[in-house]
Amino acid sequence: MSLIESNVLSTAIAFVALLISISGSIYTVISNRSSIDVSSTYIHYEENRPNQISFRVNNTGNKSLKITNISLYDNFDNPVLDNGYNPSGEHTTSIGPMGIETKIPVLTRASDFSNTFKSEITIAPHKEIELRYYVNKTPCKIDITSNKRIDRLSLNKSFFVNFIDAD
Numbered sequence: 001m002s003l004i005e006s007n008v009l010s011t012a013i014a015f016v017a018l019l020i021s022i023s024g025s026i027y028t029v030i031s032n033r034s035s036i037d038v039s040s041t042y043i044h045y046e047e048n049r050p051n052q053i054s055f056r057v058n059n060t061g062n063k064s065l066k067i068t069n070i071s072l073y074d075n076f077d078n079p080v081l082d083n084g085y086n087p088s089g090e091h092t093t094s095i096g097p098m099g100i101e102t103k104i105p106v107l108t109r110a111s112d113f114s115n116t117f118k119s120e121i122t123i124a125p126h127k128e129i130e131l132r133y134y135v136n137k138t139p140c141k142i143d144i145t146s147n148k149r150i151d152r153l154s155l156n157k158s159f160f161v162n163f164i165d166a167d
Contacts, residue, residue, distance in 0.1 A: 034148040035061040036123075038159040040130070042166035043138060050085050052114075053163050054132040057144065059123040066147040068155075070117040070131065072139035085134035087112045138163055 037058045044052040059065045072080040094102050115132045123129055142159045144150070151157040 032062060034063060034065050034146065034150050035059075036065065036067075036144060036146070036150050036157060038142055038144075038161060039128075041161045041163045043163035044166045049087065050083055050134045050136060051138065052112075052132060052134050053138065054111075054130060054166070055142065055161065055163075056128045056130050057123065058128040059125055062125050063148075064125060065123050065150070067117070067121045067123060067129075067144060068147055069143075069145040071143045072133065072135070073141040073143065074137050075140050077141075078137075080133075080135050080137050080139040082114050082116045082133040083136050085114070 037060050038055055039058055040054070040056045042054050044054070046052075057067065057070070074080050096102055111132065113132070114134055115130065117131060121129060140160060140162070142161055143156060144159070145156045147155070149155060
C-alpha cells in the first residue's frame with residue numbers, strides 16, 4: 001500500500017469517526033430535552049354546581065421537570081381562575097315519615113374538590129399530575145411555565161385545548 005492510499009484511508013476513517021461523534025452528540029441533546037404534554041381534558045357538568053374542568057400535565061421527557069406556573073385563558077386571552085367552590089357544604093332535603101324536613105349531607109368524593117396549581121411542582125420523568133378547577137368560563141388555552149426549556153428556546157409552552165364532557 002502506498003503512502004497516498006494510506007493517507008486517503010486514514011482520512012476516510014477519521015471522517016466517518018467525526019460523523020459518528022456528531023450524530024451521537026445530536027442524539028444526546030435530543031433525548032435529554034425536557035418535554036411536557038397536556039392530556040385528559042374533561043369538563044364535568046352537574047346540576048346546581050359550577051362546571052369543573054380537569055386535565056393532566058405529563059412529563060414526557062427523561063429528566064425531572066419543575067413547573068413554576070400554570071395559567072388558564074379563555075377565547076379572548078382573559079385569565080380564567082378557580083372560583084373557590086367547595087362542595088363539602090352541600091346537602092339535600094328529605095321529608096321523613098312524620099312530615100319532618102331533614103337535611104342530609106351530600107357525600108363527596110376526592111375528585112369533587114378543586115386541585116389547583118398553588119406553587120412549584122416537580123414532576124418525575126414519565127409521570128403526570130392531575131389538576132381540577134371549578135370555573136365560570138371554560139378555558140381554551142393552558143400556559144405552562146417551567147424552570148427548563150420546554151418549547152424550543154422558551155420556558156413557556158401553550159396548549160390549545162377542547163374540554164370534552166366527562167359523563
